[in-house]
Amino acid sequence: MREFSENLLSGKRVLITGGGTGLGKSMGRRFLSLGSELAICGRRKDVLDATAAEFQQAFGRTVQTVACDIRDPESVEAMLDAAWAAAPIDVLVNNAAGNFIAQTHRLSARALDSVLGICLHGTAYCTTGMGRRWIERGRPGTVLSVLTLSALSGAPFTVPSAMAKAGIDAMTKSLAVEWGPKGIRLVAVxxxxxPTDGATSRLNPTVGANGTDAPGVPLQRHGDHVELANLCAFLVSDLAAYITGESVVIDGGRRYLGGARGGVAEMLAWSDEDWARRRAQMPARGAKAS
Structure with a gap:
């Protein structure tokens, strides 16, 4: 694989929500390797600090960590103030999310809000807060949001997430127009x-958490985190300076076979007893926030 120039993101400072684990951590590692400065936020300060220490050892650069629950607008504003106090932010990556499988008619208002609060409201708080700071300071900027295939096609049993991510897709397109004249780009992947630790078993229970099979993917494999990170690095770099409002799919052709994730067909046939067993296996009912 041809590598990007090692200074592709030199001079850019990136803030990643949910940056201590999973895809957020993979993106942060790749951005640092391409010369960026990095700040990460999440709810668990100990996890953030452990990731920052790992990156410090690997790249010799300090990574700022800020604890933040993005569901709380006041917490978001405090986090953005802290990030900017260290140095201006050039790129916001909306990565933090929460999701779980459930029969939609059994969801309580609290369960709905646990997903919408992170995926939709929290992303909106971070985006508008960052955009306000860029506009007030007359600075350009880039927002990259992480969506899901369900945002484009819908998905059973994860309806709140599909709703939230579809809203972020609409936000990306809308603000690309509204903020374009101010030099601000919005893109999404x-x-x-x-696969990430925990997510596979939580959202694809009919496929082994450590399974290597990728049902419904024409390329017949899961994606590698670095492949997604490379796409994200390109989209936030100056190489993509004329791309805005776009949501770029990277799925090995999965959506062209119907878009449903592995196991959905099996879940459609589950009985109430099957669902009861599934609920009993979950440590707590609610979304897992990054």
Whole structure:
């Protein structure tokens, strides 16, 4: 694989929500390797600090960490103030998310809000807060949001997430027009199957958490985190300076076979007893926030 120039993101400072684990951590690692400065936020300060220490050892650069629950607008504003106090931010990556499988008619208002609060409201708080700071300071900027295939096609049993991510897709297109004259770009990526610790078993219970099979993917494999990170690096770099309002799919062709994730067909046939067993296996009902 041809590598990007090692200074592709030199001079850019990136803030990643949910940057301590999973895809956010993979993106942060790649951005640092391409010369960026990095700040990461999430709810668990100990996890953030452990990731920052790992990156410090690997790249010799300090990574700023800020604890933040993005569901709380006041917490978001405090986090953005802290990030900017260290140095201006050039790129915001909306990565933090929460999701779980459930029969939609059984969802309580609290369960709905647990997903919408992170995926939709939290992303909107971060985006508008960052945009306000860029506009007030007359600075350009780039927002990259991580969507899901369900944002484009819908998905059973994860309806709140599909609703939220579809809203972020609409936000990306809308603000690309509204903020374009101010030098602010908004783009999104739509990943297919990129397994992370915990997520596979939580959202694809009919496929082994450590399974290597990728049902419904024409390329017949899961994506590698670095493949997604490379796409994200390109989209936030100056090489993509004329791309805005786009949501780019990276799924190995999965959406062209119907878009449903592995196991949905099996879940459609589950009985109430099957669902009861599934609920009993979950440590707590609610979304897992990054």
């Amino acid at each position: 739509v990943p297919g199957s990129f």
